[in-house]
Amino acid sequence: MTSRTTRVGKYELGQTLGQGTFAKVKFAKNLETGENFAIKILDKENVFKNKMIDQIKREISTMKLIRHPNVVRMYEVMASKTKIYIVLELVTGGELFDRIATKKRLNEPEARKYFQQLINTVDYCHSRGVFHRDLKPENLLLDGNGDLKVSDFGLSALPQQFREDGLLHTNCGTPNYVSPEVIHDKGYDGAKADIWSCGVILFTLMAGRIPFEDPNMHALYTKISKADYTFPTFFSSSVMKLIKRILDPNPQTRITAAEIIENDWFNKGYKKPTFESQNDDHQDDKVVDDIFDEASTSNLVVEKKQQDHQTGPSTPAVMNAFELISTSQGLNLSSLFEKQMGLVKRQTRFTSRCPANDIITKIEEAAGPMGFDVKKNNFKMKLQGEKTGRKGHLSVATEIFEVAPSFYMVDLRKSSGDTLEFHKFYKELSTGLKDVVWKSPDELDQEFKQIK
Incomplete structure (x- = not known):
């Protein structure tokens, strides 16, 4: 029986787990330790052609800053002459959206558990100067234990992106989940915008539908600006009060992460996550910069296609x-x-x-x-x-x-x-x-x- 494998450095690549416009994610095994990972693979030519260097660097820099049990962990970054490889934790529970689609909606205790993990993660990211800016159920994965894993920091912002007014000015995110101030394009506080998205997620988890929906984009933005939505009749009064404070169109009076953590509804059964020590075992910034330097040939890995003694496969992988x-x-x-x-x-x-x-x-x-x-x-x-x-x-x-x-x-x-x-x-x-x-x-x- 003929088998084909592809090896990148110490990793053997396997099945494709997901594929987007600019990247694909493959199952990978570390041949030295036997551990399983996910490797995000980007084509260098596409990265340069679409001017995505700063975005990819930002994503890598962001994930270097974050070591939280509810964030997908990045282990290392490699590059060949033609590709960039980001080695990530393998998250095996699928998307949180899958669970909503299967169950139609989550009950209050289950929704609260995920919301607690989300708020704790977002609060931690903000304390490290990281603002996600694209929080939505599709970017929330579940591990084998059913715990939340926040992913996709490609649109995240770091402190150096703030202007002199102390605000962010880039419109980004998914329309149904963005806050009113992001829509109005007058500058926004990244932390307050993330909290709004968390409120939309909590509503969606419990209702099985998004609070702000309209096929017409102008009408959708009007609803978001006015916080025009209706609660299902089965929502408890305590969760409705909390969501109203989160989906406050005025960012100045909107509840903060610290205040949410003190909220009685939020605190039921709340368990603070345990952290490992933040020792930086990642590559230094120069190695990461070299990956995007077309003239650099240092630290490059080779993608080897391996096959058992035949010029072409006679059977599938x-x-x-x-x-x-x-x-x-x-x-x-x-x-x-x-x-x-x-x-x-x-x-x-x-x-x-x-x-x-x-x-x-x-x-x-x-x-x-x-x-x-x-x-x-x-x-x-x-x-x-x-x-x-x-x-x-x-x-x-x-x-x-x-x-x-x-x-x-x-x-x-x-x-x-x-x-x-x-x-x-x-x-x-x-x-x-x-x-x-x-x-x-x-x-x-x-x-x-x-x-x-």
Whole structure:
């Protein structure tokens, strides 16, 4: 049996856990210690072309400053001639949004637990001079114990970004979660803006819906500016009082993190997190600067593709047990919430007992008439849509994995384009693959839930 692996420094890369416009996240194993990690991989050419150097440096600088049990931990940063690798803690519980979508809404004690962890984390970040600026359930992950892990500090701000007036002036964040002062573009206090987002998150956890919603952006901003929202009838009076103080349109009178921590509703069952000593075992800033220096050749790692004594693979890559389980919804880092259709994934998979080469042929035959150009690279395929959709051309990455002899898992991920269009594409594609599919995505998710 032929197996293929990719090695970067001391890490062996495995299954793709998530993919965005500028980066992908892969499962990785430290071959020296046997520990598992997630590695965020960015293409240098894209980083330079899209002028993202300052943003990536800021994200790295931010994560160097933070060592908190409820923040995804960064361990090191590496670079090859063409790529940047950020080694992160592997968080295996999925997104908090997955839990909302599954349960529709959380009960008060469960919502309070996550809110306590969120506020404690945000208060800690603020004490270190870090302001997240894009807090939303999609950026809140859960670990194997069901505890919160705040992620994605790509839009965070550090003290040096404040102007002479002591305020931030960059409009950023997700519209439904941003505070009124961010919308009005007159400068804002990063800490107070983050607290507003925390209030929106608390409301969403308990109500199963966002407090401020409107398809018209102007109307949405008007609702946010006036704090125009309604509470569900099942909210307790104590949590409504707290949310009203958080979703105060006036940042001067809005409740602070310190005041929230003193609140009676917040304090029920509150457990302060334990911290490890803040010893800086990260690389120094010069090493990080060298990563973005095109002329520097020091500290570069080499990405090695390893294969057993053959020039080309005769069988698909073998998926190990951990990677197999990590494709389940609970461990999948790539789900996406869109309110038009509830929970819509930008990744799906199915299993098949057909030979791998037959699966490739069938996918090619089904995708062609749908207007997709197919490019093959061993047991990986790229399906590129010819038509321009809502967000450009839809592109789908497909890979076949061998789970057991004569048993394969086919992974399909949206690389670019609109998620809803990907959803429609898969429905149409699956019709042409009905003779190939052994178990559908829904059947697989049910089996994975039983495993866990």
